[in-house]
Amino acid sequence: MYNKKLNLVLLGLALVAPFVLYPVFLMKVLCFALFACAFNLLLGFAGMLSFGHAVFLGTGAYVTGYVMTTYGLTPELGILAGVVMSALVGLVYGKLAVRREGIYFAMVTLALAQLAFFFFLQTPLTGGEDGLQGIPRGKLFGLIDLTDNMTMYYFVLAVFIIGFLTIYRTIHSPFGQVMKAIRENEPRAISLGYKVNQYKLMAFVISATLAGLAGSTKALVFQLASLTDVHWFMSGEVVLMTLLGGMGTIWGPVLGAAAIVSMQNFLASGPLANYIHVLMGVVFVICVLAFRNGLVGELQKVIRKNSG
Amino acid sequence: MATFFDINLFALFGQLLIGLINGSFYALLALGLAIIFGLLKIINFSQGALYMLGAFAAWIGLNYLGINYWWALVLVPLAVGAFGILLERTLIRPIANEDHLYSLLLTFGIALILQGLFTHWFGSSGLSYPMPDELMGGTRLPFMYLPNYRAWIIVFSLLVCAGTWFVIEKTRLGGYLRAGTENPRLMQAFGINVPLLVTLTYGFGVGLAGLAGVLAAPIYTVSPDMGSNILIVVFAIVVIGGMGSIGGAILTGLAMGIVEGLTKYFYPEASNTVIFLVMVLVLMVKPVGLFGKEA
Numbered sequence: 001m002y003n004k005k006l007n008l009v010l011l012g013l014a015l016v017a018p019f020v021l022y023p024v025f026l027m028k029v030l031c032f033a034l035f036a037c038a039f040n041l042l043l044g045f046a047g048m049l050s051f052g053h054a055v056f057l058g059t060g061a062y063v064t065g066y067v068m069t070t071y072g073l074t075p076e077l078g079i080l081a082g083v084v085m086s087a088l089v090g091l092v093y094g095k096l097a098v099r100r101e102g103i104y105f106a107m108v109t110l111a112l113a114q115l116a117f118f119f120f121l122q123t124p125l126t127g128g129e130d131g132l133q134g135i136p137r138g139k140l141f142g143l144i145d146l147t148d149n150m151t152m153y154y155f156v157l158a159v160f161i162i163g164f165l166t167i168y169r170t171i172h173s174p175f176g177q178v179m180k181a182i183r184e185n186e187p188r189a190i191s192l193g194y195k196v197n198q199y200k201l202m203a204f205v206i207s208a209t210l211a212g213l214a215g216s217t218k219a220l221v222f223q224l225a226s227l228t229d230v231h232w233f234m235s236g237e238v239v240l241m242t243l244l245g246g247m248g249t250i251w252g253p254v255l256g257a258a259a260i261v262s263m264q265n266f267l268a269s270g271p272l273a274n275y276i277h278v279l280m281g282v283v284f285v286i287c288v289l290a291f292r293n294g295l296v297g298e299l300q301k302v303i304r305k306n307s308g
Numbered sequence: 309m310a311t312f313f314d315i316n317l318f319a320l321f322g323q324l325l326i327g328l329i330n331g332s333f334y335a336l337l338a339l340g341l342a343i344i345f346g347l348l349k350i351i352n353f354s355q356g357a358l359y360m361l362g363a364f365a366a367w368i369g370l371n372y373l374g375i376n377y378w379w380a381l382v383l384v385p386l387a388v389g390a391f392g393i394l395l396e397r398t399l400i401r402p403i404a405n406e407d408h409l410y411s412l413l414l415t416f417g418i419a420l421i422l423q424g425l426f427t428h429w430f431g432s433s434g435l436s437y438p439m440p441d442e443l444m445g446g447t448r449l450p451f452m453y454l455p456n457y458r459a460w461i462i463v464f465s466l467l468v469c470a471g472t473w474f475v476i477e478k479t480r481l482g483g484y485l486r487a488g489t490e491n492p493r494l495m496q497a498f499g500i501n502v503p504l505l506v507t508l509t510y511g512f513g514v515g516l517a518g519l520a521g522v523l524a525a526p527i528y529t530v531s532p533d534m535g536s537n538i539l540i541v542v543f544a545i546v547v548i549g550g551m552g553s554i555g556g557a558i559l560t561g562l563a564m565g566i567v568e569g570l571t572k573y574f575y576p577e578a579s580n581t582v583i584f585l586v587m588v589l590v591l592m593v594k595p596v597g598l599f600g601k602e603a
Contacts, residue, residue, distance in 0.1 A: 049409050096588055099595035103351045103412055104547060108591065111544035115584035122577065232540060236416060243413065277424030284417025288410050289402060 014157055023149040024221065029261050030160040031218040036241040036253030037167050038210035043239075044248030045171055046203040047183030048098075051106045051235050052113025055093065056086045056208040058120060058230030060215025065132035065225035066125060075138045075146060079159075079216040086212020087205055089116070094204035098197050101186075110232060117230050131226030135219055152221065159217050163210050168250065170206060179203055233277075240280060243287045246294025255295050320573050321452040327569015328562070329458055329527070332465035333520050335561030337542045338549065339469055340516035342557040343476070346489040347509045350400070350408050353415035355517050356539025357422040362388050362521020363530045364426060367437050377440035380522050388518025389511040396510040401503075419536065426532040434531030461523050468519065469558045476554050485509065544587040550600025560598065 017026055035057055042048045064082035067073050073081070097108045120126050127133070137146040146152045170176050178199050182189045190196050219225045228234060237260065245256025260280075267276050287294070293301065337355055344352050365384045369375035375383060395418060403410050439457050446455040476482035488495050488505055496502045528534060542561075549560030564583050572579040590598060 049412070096591045099591050100547070103408055106409070106412060107351065107543040107547050108587070110540055111547065111584050111587055114540045114544075115581050115588075118580045118584075122580075232536065236420070239413065239416075274428045275424065277427065278421050279424075281417045281420030281422075281424060284420060285399065285414060288414040288417065289399065292406070292410065 018150055018153045023153040025261070025265060027149075027153055027156045027221045028218075029258050030156050031214050031221060032238075032241065032257040032261055033254040034160050034163045034217070035211055035214035036238050036245070036257045037164060038207045038214060039238045040242045040247055040249075040253040041167050041170065041210070042203055042207040043242060044252075045176065045183065046179045046200060048200065048204070049103075049106045049239070050097070050109040050204075050207075051232070051239070052093075052109035052111075052116075053207075053211055053238050054230050054232065054234035055113045055116045056090055056211035057215035057218070057234060057238075058116070058225070058227075059086045059089050060212030060217075061219035061225035061229045062120060062126055062132065064216035065135040065219045068135050068138060068220070069132060072136070073138070074142050075140050075155075075220055078138070078220070079213065082216030082219070083209055083212045086215065087209040090205045090208025090212075091201075094201045094208065098200045098204065110235065113230070113232060113235055117227070117232070120230050121227060126225070129227065131224060131228075132219075133224055135223040135225065137220050137223065146220070156217055156221060159213065163213055164254075166206075166210065171250070175199070175202070237280070240284055240287070242294075244283060244291075244294055246296035246298070246300075249294065249296040249300065252294050252296035259295070317451050323569045323573040324566065325452065325454070325458060325569070326572070327566045329461050329565070330568060331562040331565015332462050333524060333538065333561075334542055334545050334565050335469050335558045336465050336516050336520040336523075337538065338545050338557040338561040339472060339554065340513040340520075341542065341546055342551045342554055343472075343485075343516075344510055344513035345551045346554075347485065347492075347506055348400075348404070348411075350411040350415070351543075352510075352513065353412055353539070354395075354419040354422065355415075355514070355542070356535030356537075357419040358388055358392065358514050358517040358535070359521045359524070359538065360426065360532060360535035361391070361422060362518030363437070363525040363528075363534065364430070364521075365518070366522045366525045367435055367530050370437065377522075377526070381519070384522045385515040385519040388521070389515030392514030393507055393511040395514075396507050400510070419539075423532050423536060430532065432532055434529035434534075437525035437530055439526040457526060461527070465520070465523060468516070472516075473554050473558065541583055544583050546597075548583075548587050548590045548597060550597025552597070553599045556597075556599025 035053075038056075039050070039053050042050055042053075060079075060082035062082075063085040064078045067081045068075070068078040093109070093112050096112065097105055100108050121128060137152060139145050140155060144151060144155075146155055171179075178189065178194055181192075182194070182196055182199060186196060189199075215225075215229060218229070241256035241260050242253045243256070244259060245254065246252030260283075263279070264276060267273055267279065272279070291298065337359060341352060341355055344350065344355075362384050365387060366375075366377070366380040369380050369384065370377070399414060399418070400411055403414065443457040443460050446453055447459070448454075476485055484495070484500055484505060488500070488502055492502050495505075524534070541564075545560050545564050546557065548564065549556045551557065564586065567586065568579055568582055571582040578585070594600075
């Protein structure tokens with residue numbers, strides 16, 4: 001399934017997509033796809049369910065927004081600042097959270113995320129309920145003006161590809177193999193001499209860093225960083241994207257993000273606008289009850305059955 | 309007014325009282341979570357939504373069906389418990405043998421549905437529920453003014469918590485429950501109907517959330533997001549206390565309410581976050597929780 005031909009076709013589609021579809025919508029999909037991929041690295045490959053991943057998205061968005069607005073940095077430096085800060089928060093939160101496992105891990109990450117939510121709400125740096133508005137996109141490397149949506153789209157696509165390849169390499173590295181071993185049988189990994197908590201922490205930090213990259217990029221796309229980005233609902237949304245697309249698959253989170261963002265865009269203008277949360281809840285319930293492998297996982301099953 | 313080392317006792321006791329009330333709600337919700345976790349090994353993410361449901365059920369009962377506060381206090385927990393039993397039988401039971409993370413996600417989905425529906429039906433601004441006539445007014449104590457309804461919340465929820473603790477720790481039924489927590493298969497072999505026990509436990513744990521909702525209706529705004537806000541705090545409390553002991557969940561809930569109240573007096577900026585900070589501290593010092601047992 002992951003052969004070169006398919007990847008080239010997808011790349012080709014991504015390159016021509018903004019001529020067919022609204023570029024801002026596509027950029028939103030790409031940002032959330034990267035966010036979901038980063039989350040999936042943790043849940044799908046290390047078996048850790050974080051219920052507070054919005055913190056890293058939000059930290060990236062707020063820090064990038066703040067330095068771009070206040071210091072007028074170029075976008076690559078703004079994103080770098082956001083990503084570094086997300087990595088640091090990921091290191092601190094990860095150190096605390098890996099002390100617990102399973103559902104306790106989920107509760108700890110959720111509670112830590114709420115702590116960060118109140119910080120972003122109360123600190124004078126973030127504009128409180130209004131958030132940071134009118135964040136300038138700036139000129140990439142001081143040369144390329146990103147104000148135009150088409151230019152911005154190709155920049156976001158490049159960021160997404162870098163992030164996606166990082167995750168792909170991580171999963172297929174020896175480190176990724178150890179991660180999967182821990183997911184499958186943690187006591188065994190310990191008895192084989194792996195320092196399990198250090199591997200878990202590393203996975204957590206990588207995931208947080210890339211989630212921060214998604215948040216920083218998103219802040220530039222929408223020129224906005226707000227409390228929505230750090231709210232627990234956002235943490236739930238990324239879980240849903242990954243679950244719907246197929247956790248533990250490479251392309252699942254991308255598909256899941258595209259599906260959820262499309263659903264939200266489609267519903268936002270229709271008569272069902274009030275029911276978005278209800279529908280997301282319904283999708284959650286259906287996924288868990290009938291569809292645990294997600295879209296890509298089920299597709300893989302069908303393909304395997306037909307070929308074998 | 310009495311001041312002591314620059315401390316305004318009147319305000320301090322006022323905040324302590326509010327802390328104790330919040331603590332009562334934390335204790336009720338944490339107790340429900342702990343009971344459900346004990347037997348089902350799942351974290352019920354919809355506990356907050358069912359607390360919200362309890363408050364709304366009381367409001368609807370009063371405004372449309374003429375059910376007064378006292379009847380609501382009896383009927384709403386039963387109704388919410390019955391609703392919980394329905395959820396357990398139809399949705400949670402089928403995935404009981406899967407990874408417990410799935411049941412967490414399932415109950416999260418249920419919470420989203422409930423919160424979304426009530427936001428759609430009643431808006432997000434919230435409704436008010438009148439205080440029952442019998443509990444209007446208050447008592448003037450030497451150091452503070454104690455509204456009767458607030459005293460009632462504390463006394464009543466403490467009684468409910470203590471009663472639940474007694475039933476679980478000291479009676480035969482509680483013995484079954486504790487044995488089921490240890491080894492459900494052996495229990496089944498001894499002829500105890502474990503699936504029924506699981507269903508009833510879930511119904512009871514959820515009923516406690518409904519009860520907390522009715523108690524909360526007259527003093528908090530009845531709004532669709534009242535459940536999600538409190539639930540995250542209760543999760544932190546459950547991490548602090550550890551879910552190994554019923555008494556531990558109750559005590560931690562009350563203690564954290566008081567800690568929050570004290571923080572509101574001494575350093576109000578941190579009152580939203582102090583419980584999470586305590587959780588961080590506990591994770592650093594004793595990761596299994598204050599009452600937790602090493603796995």
